[in-house]
Amino acid sequence: MDEDEAIALARSRYGIQGKVTRFATEKDDTFRVEAADGRRFILKVANPSEDVSEISLQAELLQHIAQVDPDLPVPRILPDDAGRAYAQITDRAGQARQVRLMSYLDGTxxxxxxxxxxxxxxxxxxxxxxxxxxxxxxxxxxxxxxxxxxxxxxxxxxxxxxxxxxxxxxxxxxxxxxxxxxxxxxxxxxxxxxxxxxxxxxxxxxxxxxxxxxxxxxxxxxxxxxxxxxxxxxxxxxxxxxxxxxxxxxxxxxxxxxxxxxxxxxxxxxxxxxxxxxxxxxxxxxxxxxxxxxxxxxxxxxxxxxxxxxxxxxxxxxxxxxxxxxxxxxxxxxxx
Missing domain, CATH: 3.90.1200.10 (Aminoglycoside phosphotransferase (APH), C-terminal lobe)
Structure with a gap:
């Protein structure tokens, strides 16, 4: 997925207008989204071959950690326009993929x-x-x-x-x-x-x-x-x-x-x-x-x-x- 498609996805699914920066990853597409108001997020678009059960595990685990130890600095899952922690999309190449948005953690x-x-x-x-x-x-x-x-x-x-x-x-x-x-x-x-x-x-x-x-x-x-x-x-x-x-x-x-x-x-x-x-x-x-x-x-x-x-x-x-x-x-x- 290129940057233009990621920008459009952030806008249509999460109502965020801004610019994106791609991160080097091994198999998925991950972007830092910088909104016009200064907020920053992580947009992750899973590899088409990744099973939805793995995305579910990651999302539910992060939610569990946030409840058990809220002070641990892990990403927070942010829902899409339908209130979902993750959702299936069809990208411009016609591939079914899972997308999710998370909070951005500042630092090095x-x-x-x-x-x-x-x-x-x-x-x-x-x-x-x-x-x-x-x-x-x-x-x-x-x-x-x-x-x-x-x-x-x-x-x-x-x-x-x-x-x-x-x-x-x-x-x-x-x-x-x-x-x-x-x-x-x-x-x-x-x-x-x-x-x-x-x-x-x-x-x-x-x-x-x-x-x-x-x-x-x-x-x-x-x-x-x-x-x-x-x-x-x-x-x-x-x-x-x-x-x-x-x-x-x-x-x-x-x-x-x-x-x-x-x-x-x-x-x-x-x-x-x-x-x-x-x-x-x-x-x-x-x-x-x-x-x-x-x-x-x-x-x-x-x-x-x-x-x-x-x-x-x-x-x-x-x-x-x-x-x-x-x-x-x-x-x-x-x-x-």
């Missing part, structure tokens, strides 16, 4: 700015609160199988055949073998509906505000999964991106700040803490497999799709250079 994406240890702890506290806010939520689509839910990592094994670089394929194969050895333990961990994509690009911040975190966005991967998986996703996105050029002994130095904040709000068992580093490795494997595959399918969007893939090779090397026991102990002494 965390992946575009640095953060101090204290600020990272605040990020962790917000993740802990979000875990509590989603704990009582359920939806018919919350058990759907997502490639980005690392408990299904082995289902990505066929993608190994398409990894052209022999060294990369060997690294990913070794990572999958390690992950297979902890899967029975993973299945026994506590599970609930969780955000499942608490990456730095989905966290909005403002250094000038005491709360620091001003937004948690993109609930498109929300699913019922292990609590430890949700934490591991957050920690993966705190790993150093330059580990190849500047090797480190403690890959989790920044992540431990986030974890300390998290543990002030929500608890993790020793078993969960022992498995989280392995789940981080599993997520890095999944990220490489999925992004390499999607970049081949959509070469015009390869730069965006692969933006986090290259730093992951040195991160995977760090895990595979250490024994399973050493990796398991990485976070056990992180103080709350």
């Amino acid at each position: 994406p965390l992946d575009s700015t640095a953060s101090s240890p204290a600020e990272r702890e605040q990020v962790g506290e917000v993740l802990g609160r979000l875990r509590h806010a989603t704990a009582g939520f359920s939806h018919a689509a919350d058990t759907r199988v997502l490639a980005w839910d690392v408990k299904h990592l082995q289902s990505l094994r066929p993608l190994l055949d398409d990894v052209s670089d022999p060294h990369q394929r060997a690294v990913l194969t070794a990572g999958m073998a390690r992950f297979a050895s902890i899967e029975s333990r993973l299945a026994a961990l506590p599970m609930q509906v969780l955000h499942n994509d608490f990456s730095r690009s989905n966290i909005v911040v403002d250094h000038a505000l005491p709360a620091f975190v001003t937004g948690i966005i993109d609930f498109g991967d929300a699913v019922r999964t292990a609590v430890a998986i949700d934490v591991s996703t957050a920690l993966l996105n705190q790993l150093p991106r330059d580990a190849a050029e500047h090797p480190v002994n403690d890959l989790f130095a920044d992540g431990k700040d986030l974890l300390r904040g998290y543990l002030r709000q929500a608890s993790l068992s020793d078993e969960e803490l022992a498995l989280v580093p392995h789940l981080v490795m599993g997520r890095a494997v999944a990220r490489a497999l999925i992004t390499l595959w999607r970049a081949r399918l959509f070469p015009q969007n390869a730069t965006y799709i692969l933006r986090n893939t290259e730093p992951g090779w040195a991160q995977l090397d760090w895990f595979l250079a250490r024994s399973m026991d050493e990796v398991s102990g990485t976070l056990l002494n992180t103080a709350a």
Whole structure:
């Protein structure tokens, strides 16, 4: 969908006259709408292939969070001219798509700015609160199988055949073998509906505000999964991106700040803490497999799709250079 069509959609469905700015996304069309009166919104038009049940899950989850913890900075769903949280449209290409409008959260994406240890702890506290806010939520689509839910990592094994670089394929194969050895333990961990994509690009911040975190966005991967998986996703996105050029002994130095904040709000068992580093490795494997595959399918969007893939090779090397026991102990002494 181009900008002109998005402007017309905002006007006809939501009565908003203004200009739009497209955001880079992997599969949907997302725009910031700036109304003539200065208000700003997010207009999301789902990919035609996205099932309406997934849109329903996201909308209802955001409404649930707003009721349980109104102070959590998540987008608010704004109804259309018929009072609906989301609605089907037919775009100018003749495709049926789901559209929804949400509040805009001011700030800077965390992946575009640095953060101090204290600020990272605040990020962790917000993740802990979000875990509590989603704990009582359920939806018919919350058990759907997502490639980005690392408990299904082995289902990505066929993608190994398409990894052209022999060294990369060997690294990913070794990572999958390690992950297979902890899967029975993973299945026994506590599970609930969780955000499942608490990456730095989905966290909005403002250094000038005491709360620091001003937004948690993109609930498109929300699913019922292990609590430890949700934490591991957050920690993966705190790993150093330059580990190849500047090797480190403690890959989790920044992540431990986030974890300390998290543990002030929500608890993790020793078993969960022992498995989280392995789940981080599993997520890095999944990220490489999925992004390499999607970049081949959509070469015009390869730069965006692969933006986090290259730093992951040195991160995977760090895990595979250490024994399973050493990796398991990485976070056990992180103080709350």
